[in-house]
Amino acid sequence: MASDPPPALELDGVTRRYGGTTAVDDLSLSVDEGEFFTLVGPSGCGKTTTLRLIAGFEAPTSGTVRFGGRDVAGVPPEDRDAGVVFQSYALFPHMTVAENVAYGLNFVDPPGGVSEAERVAELLELVDLPDAGDRDPDSLSGGQQQRVAMARALAPGPDVLLLDEPMSALDARLREQLRVQVREIQQELGITTVYVTHDQEEALAISDRVAVMRDGAVEQVGRPRDIYRRPASRFVAEFVGDNNVLDGEVRAVADGTATVVVGGEPLSVGLADWDGGAVSVGDRLTVCVRPEALSVGGGPNCLTATVESAEFLGETTRVHLDWTGHELLLRTRDPLTGEVTVGFDPADAHVVARHDHM
Numbered sequence: 209m210a211s212d213p214p215p216a217l218e219l220d221g222v223t224r225r226y227g228g229t230t231a232v233d234d235l236s237l238s239v240d241e242g243e244f245f246t247l248v249g250p251s252g253c254g255k256t257t258t259l260r261l262i263a264g265f266e267a268p269t270s271g272t273v274r275f276g277g278r279d280v281a282g283v284p285p286e287d288r289d290a291g292v293v294f295q296s297y298a299l300f301p302h303m304t305v306a307e308n309v310a311y312g313l314n315f316v317d318p319p320g321g322v323s324e325a326e327r328v329a330e331l332l333e334l335v336d337l338p339d340a341g342d343r344d345p346d347s348l349s350g351g352q353q354q355r356v357a358m359a360r361a362l363a364p365g366p367d368v369l370l371l372d373e374p375m376s377a378l379d380a381r382l383r384e385q386l387r388v389q390v391r392e393i394q395q396e397l398g399i400t401t402v403y404v405t406h407d408q409e410e411a412l413a414i415s416d417r418v419a420v421m422r423d424g425a426v427e428q429v430g431r432p433r434d435i436y437r438r439p440a441s442r443f444v445a446e447f448v449g450d451n452n453v454l455d456g457e458v459r460a461v462a463d464g465t466a467t468v469v470v471g472g473e474p475l476s477v478g479l480a481d482w483d484g485g486a487v488s489v490g491d492r493l494t495v496c497v498r499p500e501a502l503s504v505g506g507g508p509n510c511l512t513a514t515v516e517s518a519e520f521l522g523e524t525t526r527v528h529l530d531w532t533g534h535e536l537l538l539r540t541r542d543p544l545t546g547e548v549t550v551g552f553d554p555a556d557a558h559v560v561a562r563h564d565h566m
């Protein structure tokens with residue numbers, strides 16, 4: 209029987225320490241061929257260090273990094289077959305755009321048997337800057353400069369593309385445009401990509417799979433939809449999107465639904481997607497309900513709350529409610545004030561985890 213091919217990229221128990229700081233802590237993950245894989249997490253959680261360990265700019269204190277099943281310990285960055293794009297554009301200002309892209313070909317022949325000029329033209333076409341070859345990098349917008357940086361990284365035809373916060377210097381609208389373009393380029397090439405961002409919305413929008421990192425370790429890996437709908441910890445529930453995260457105690461369990469008492473009030477919570485073992489009376493659970501799952505007017509769960517403040521966001525208004533001393537977030541199109549009744553479908557509540565403290 210043929211065995212599965214090894215993952216395109218693999219980190220196996222990788223730790224990286226700097227003196228007393230553990231930047232990456234016994235981290236294991238694998239990225240499939242052609243996958244767009246994103247590392248997301250708050251500042252200092254070890255995303256950039258992980259990317260630098262993959263690129264070969266850093267060596268692990270312990271653990272193994274593999275490309276296509278091959279241990280790359282001691283293999284320098286230029287021999288790892290990875291193209292890297294950094295946060296700052298890092299284009300050479302004294303070279304034209306075409307010369308910048310061709311720089312990626314200084315040490316290797318263009319793939320596919322084409323000439324250097326043909327390869328540069330191919331890449332500028334790919335990043336949708338076919339006529340920019342003779343321009344100075346300075347004359348391009350930030351987003352265009354990052355596309356040139358991508359073209360340069362891709363010119364030698366690497367197996368893997370590594371992107372470290374490539375959009376962080378751009379304004380919000382440009383970031384949204386560029387992330388669509390980055391995804392299109394990645395899909396056109398089918399290139400295995402590891403992308404680092406602190407922006408959870410960007411991570412959800414662009415990725416096949418996301419690893420949410422915390423304190424040098426992976427907290428949860430999954431498809432964007434699963435990370436959003438079924439966060440595996442309080443940290444993920446609170447980091448990814450707006451959420452209402454509540455701690456309570458189980459009073460009853462029947463027909464796939466638990467009655468969880470929070471702040472003295474019983475809430476019905478569906479257990480259909482809970483895979484953390486049998487739920488019994490007295491268990492302490494952490495439950496989340498997304499703001500968009502709360503609707504005004506009650507329902508199976510009827511909560512009486514008071515409007516504390518509201519932020520008008522255009523499409524919706526984000527309303528902060530006080531309910532039995534808990535802050536609840538709700539999204540609505542109608543203005544709300546004073547006392548309101550809100551509810552949610554038990555199936556829209558998700559048990560995040562068990563918790564031992566109340």
Ligand code: ATP
Nearest residue numbers: 226229230231250251252253254255256257258406
């Ligand atoms: P950010 O989003 O702020 O870039 P990050 O998630 O990419 O953060 P890292 O840059 O990987 O995090 O840093 C992880 C931890 O390791 C931090 O505490 C950082 O201060 C520390 N660290 C990283 N590089 C070094 C270094 N060269 N020397 C000492 N400490 C370092």
